Amino acid sequence: MTTGAVWLVAWLTLGGTGVPWEPQTSGTPVRLRGVSAVDERVAWASGDKGTFVRTTDGGKTWKAGTVPGAGELDFRDVDAFSASTAYLLAIGEGEKSRIYKTVDGGEHWTLQFTNRHPKAFFDAMAFWDERNGIAFSDPVDGRFLLVVTSDGGANWTPVPAEALPAALPGEGGFAASGTSIAVYGERHVWFGLGGPAARVLYSSDRGRTWAVATTPLATGEGAGVFSLLFWNEREGIAVGGNYRRPEDPSGNVALTRDGGRTWSTPTGARPTGYRSCVAQLRGAPGPTLVTVGPSGTDLSVDGGKSWKPLDSTGFHAVSSAVAGKGLWAVGEQGRISTLRGPGRSK
Template identity: 30%
Template sequence: MKKILSLLFAFVGLLSFSQQISLETIFNDKISIRAVQIWDHKVWYAGTDSKFGFVDLKDFKNQKQIQLSEGKLEFRTLAQNKNYFYAINVLSPAYFFEIDKKDLKSNIVFKDTVKTAFYDALHFVNDDLAYSFSDSDTNDNLKLAVLKNGKWGLFKNEVILNKGEAAFAASNTNIASTKKYLWIATGGKASRVIRMDFKTGKIEIFNTPFTQGEASQGMYSIDFYDDRFGVAVGGDYTKQADNINNIAITKNGGKTWQIQASGANAGYMTCVKIRPGSNGKEMIAVGDQHISYSADFGKTWKKISDEKNLYVCEWVDRDSVIFAGKDKIALAKLKF
């Protein structure tokens, strides 16, 4: 009897928690969106069929969409500095689009024509410095494009990745940074963390206990609160219910990682974001089959929504989150 009551209370508690999120669809279109940005009280997106646009968070009916190219390019990256948005299409040739925030006019400012070019994420460290991570060329050299002093170019380095080690263009979030470090999460045959020290330029690679070894496995998304504490999520997109070794945290800047909630989470996740103002304690994550939340530095997780086909999330403020994915953008209001 005690066991039955315990299970009942646990169910009621989880049900109560799940009712503390309201999800409102604010945009519909035939599009797949894996990268969003918040600016000027609007959510900006880039997606399939060369589509780029915004939805006004003050007036959802105020929307604008343009096509960055006559070709049907697929964008899975989007980032910004104070004057421009930047988007890079997957596959080759990879075109680097610069979009002026004033008039939304775009230009191609860099191009990578190597057959293996596949840019998985684009991240601004500050207004003058950005990095984009691509799958390696045939020599397995770490491939980064860098925007510095107003110009794009390839980042010269001698780092060699493992065969089959790459990344996932799932949510534009396998790169993170603080003032001290840049981190890149890899996956596939090996799932490791690449860390660059901005001051010294030193690049280190750290192993992780994440599920790995197959092309579909590994870390898909990372986020850091400060120079030391970070979280990573992922799994296996071909086995989305699998929930073993798919969440980990670090307390020493990515040197070592500790698996969390293995076997006790909702499965495969494509994006994780730490809640603003929570000092790293609270975080939200999304996968194709669920939205989940942690309030104890990633130690335990609760599924708070069964919403399907969402791939990326971004905090608008402490109590609001944007989610985007297949054919839609949704705004969630959190009540906890």
């Protein structure tokens, strides 16, 4: 267990209050909506006005930049694999939905994918590994639109529409944090929806075939599944609620123990409001989960069964490093913070 995870769990057990978010200087005033932690030193974030930021020293310094030709785009999702390699997804109708990639730390960016469907609106992407990824859009003419890559983004191929269930009238995804789609292992993928129903579509063969399940999350305009996370191929969590009511905890968390086939509301205390993103605090038992939203942060040490409010600082997205160290959250006006325990170096 990492030092930060040890301290946080001990603090929670002793009844402590106030999460140790340590603010860092992002170098940009724009709203940040996506974040991807690589390890305890390297992380990337993304946001409005074509902006990305990167740290290679644990957040002591962040370097902000703008993707050439993308100054009007809103990057809601970033997936990073190293200090050199990262993908960015821009949202918006028609050709505003794009995917870029860098292999030299952001010095140069390649436009890999431009959406050509005028009615499509891409919400998020996820990667099984550096070469294999998937991205999804809101429905087009009653059908979901997904694209996959197996060559590091050089080519993005549409998933046949007939492989997916039909969309419900008024159904769509959310691009709040770029985490409404999740993958696990080499083949599993899930993506969440909202509107008339809070559904999750899932596949165990990299999107070749799909099934669908309904979750107990909030429904209606502005409500549904905003973020998904799986810590094995069977156990996972969906968080969300209604972003129009940020302090309303109704229908904001659901758990699955069968790979997304069925979902249930946990019986313990729930997060204290609408939540736009959830991450696993790796190196801690439980699994230990952190969820964020505009009204604050909550933490669970039992895999989402019960939650404790930690802090009222608003964030849009949170990410923890797969390597077990490094966790960052991002939000309004360039806000970036990291989670640290006493005794950890800054």
